[in-house]
Amino acid sequence: MTKLYSFHGGVHPPSNKSQSTRTPIALAALPGKLVIPFHQHVGNIAKPLVKKGDRVLKGQLIGAPEDAVSSAIHASTSGTIAEIGMQIVAHASGLPDLCVTLIPDGKDEWINHQGMDYRSADESDIRLALRMAGVVGLGGAVFPSDLKLRVGKRKIKTLILNGAECEPYISCDDMLMRERAEEIVRGAEVIRHVLDAEQVLIGIEDNKPQAIAAMQRAASTSHDKMEVITIPTIYPGGGAKQLIRVLTGIEVAAGVRSTEKGVQCFNVATAQSVYRAVQFGEPLLSRIVTVAGNVTHPQNFEALIGTPLNELLALAGVLPDTDHYIMGGPMMGVVLPGATVSVVKSTNCVIAASDNLFPPPPAAMPCIRCTRCADVCPAELQPQDLYWFAKAKEFGKAQEYNLFDCIECGACSYVCPSHIPLVQYYRFAKSEIWARESEKNAADSARERFEFRSHRIEREKQERAEKLAVKEKAALAAKQPVVADMTQAAAPAADTNRITPDPIQEKIQAAIDRAKLQAVMVNPRNTVQLTAQQQAEIAEIEARRARIREHAQSEVEHHPKE
């Protein structure tokens, strides 16, 4: 029996998972149209490869990955491209993004595809195959999986498969493990092979006994050192850092990659799609989506990427008093701009919500410093202090108190007796800091450009003057060829001029160096050397900023002098 560790804090919200696990995963019917965004992953948006009117086959590449951090987008079924344009996507911002509208022809005709023998294949070929198959993290992070398979200097000791699924309502991983355990284990073998990890640990919360049993059966067929570990049910035990801590005792600090500690972590559904991509050459065309909440038949669907959510909701029997939709769980999910948006790779769960299901929180009271938030914070922060700093816009202090270690799990807000939307304050503070940072960077580069330009003008002036001097001397020499020794005397003087650094140039260079040094010194902590994932978060949060500000403003107005 593996020794388990615990992490600080955590909460036990009602799980509400059993409602959607009564029936097996249902295959959602082929919808009348699919809307597939080109940007469903962390990193750069995929480059469109098709145009209006094109006929595409199932699995055909329609968006190519751009640059290192990106992923491919495919046609989920065969049909005709009806449109390429901006449409509202499944994102909290409610902003439109570039999408392709695909009208299925009903034939579901596959493009030619074939798998590979991963044991004999080159590792870079496996990574390329996953990149071109559009395999990204299906736990919600949608980080390109091929990038997570790059082995750094540090040897990977442990591969962790995340089957914890700690968020209430969500049961897509649970059902996948029950029904497709074999494929998950085969996928884990591929990943372990590429990473050359010594062991595979599969962490599943103890509220999923059927999934645990199925995974244990499947894992026992593996020749790899693979162990299914039952972990206590506690939110956010499924957070990657928390799961790594529980299974290995290792704490991966904010801003540190788990691979630096010899651990890599994949979601179970990602492992399954790695298997499909490598074994059969199948791109990621569908995923399991839990439809729950205010519906008559909560259940899991296997839905094609691009399926409009309202088709799934109709299949689950959405109730009339539903007034909004949440993607993800009730702890970290986001309110969708509507049910017309389509399933994307990060859509693990859709909750039909109403005021009955999620009653509006009572008006916020002042913080009484009870520290229940600190008691439950898995990052071991002092949320009551961060709240205070965020509210007072003391962003420097907030960073000093490790604001950027906050994983926004919502445990603090969940237990706050004053019903303060704490996480919202942290999102606000983070986005403000990022905004200031990018403004500062813009100003810095503007200043640098200006200084460089002044420097260049100065240099050109000097060069012109030198040229002029040489010309004049040449003219002088031509006029008076007899005094040749004079020009000879002048030449070395000009040479020394060139060698000795010009005092003006020196000063300019010194100023530039100073400015650069200053820029490095005043860089706020945690915002330098952002990972691609963090940059994507920045973009996402910046898009939400306007609304967040509004919200915070109304909060402040509610208690003007607090």
Place this chain on the structure above:
Amino acid sequence: MSAFFSPFISKSESVAQIMLKVLIALIPGIALYVWCFGPAILISIALASITALATETVMLKLRKRPVAPFLKDNSALLTAWLLALSIPPLAPWWLVVVGTAFSIAIAKQLYGGLGSNPFNPAMIGYAVLIISFPVQMTQWLAPHGLGQSELSFVEQLGYIFSSVLPDGIKLDAVTMATPLDTLKTQLHLAHPVEKILTQPIFGYLAGKGSEIVAFGFLLGGLYLLAVRIISWHLPVAFLSTLFIVAGIFHLADPAHYVAPLFHLLSGAAILGAFFILTDPISSPTTPTGKLIFAAGAGLLTYLIRVFGGFPDGVAFATLLMNICVPLIDTYTQPKVFGKKDKKSGGNGSPT
């Protein structure tokens, strides 16, 4: 429309419910108080409660704040009860009213109301009263069977509101100094501790009656620990420091320094440990900070009791430590996840 941002669910225990549980936890102590000293304390509690709610209402209106949610949060009632329990039950009505009004208006609302007071409001009220009205603040009711006479409930009511005692009864006949006060005075007269404790005012471990009331507050305090409204850090650090310091002095010179258990069960030690120091607003937030804060309060309580000019030290010790809270919090920030130390962050594996 529900909340627009996650989390969309919450565990529904409100500030009002927390405060209510603290009020409930005071009931065993109050019940034993009534049993040992008569019902006069209930009059003080009622007076203080009415004053607190009225003052809170006026102040909220003056500050242009919504009145209903803050009146319903039970925090004013808690301040009122704690102050009432710190004032002699037979004190004139205006003493209770002045103290409570000061607590709520000055110590709480002028600092910004709920959540913003740096000092424990009830202890501020107590400090103002004991400095301004030392005579009235030291005339404590004698426990049952000890006073030369005993007053009925109606007679107590009459005295509180009109300062009139029944014919033939003098105030000295129904009141006396507290056990801590008695001990201090007698020690000044150079009586040894052993002899002093044989006087009828003392009971088994501490003051007669008051030691029983202390057990009532201890019971309520344990309830608060059990329902996790308070953390163990504050009562444990406070009581153990008081015990250890008192124990050291007692061991060194038992004739002049009373046994540590006497200190724990006297005055406001138990009430302070579980109900006063534990006011979250005016105490530190970090676990280490809580230990330092409460240990400091325990030490100061002993020093004030034994070497200071006041009979009890809990109130002043609390206020003095309240001053230090921002400093304590700043210097006791716990290390966060993954940043505890370079080694364990690198590898927490036991093998």
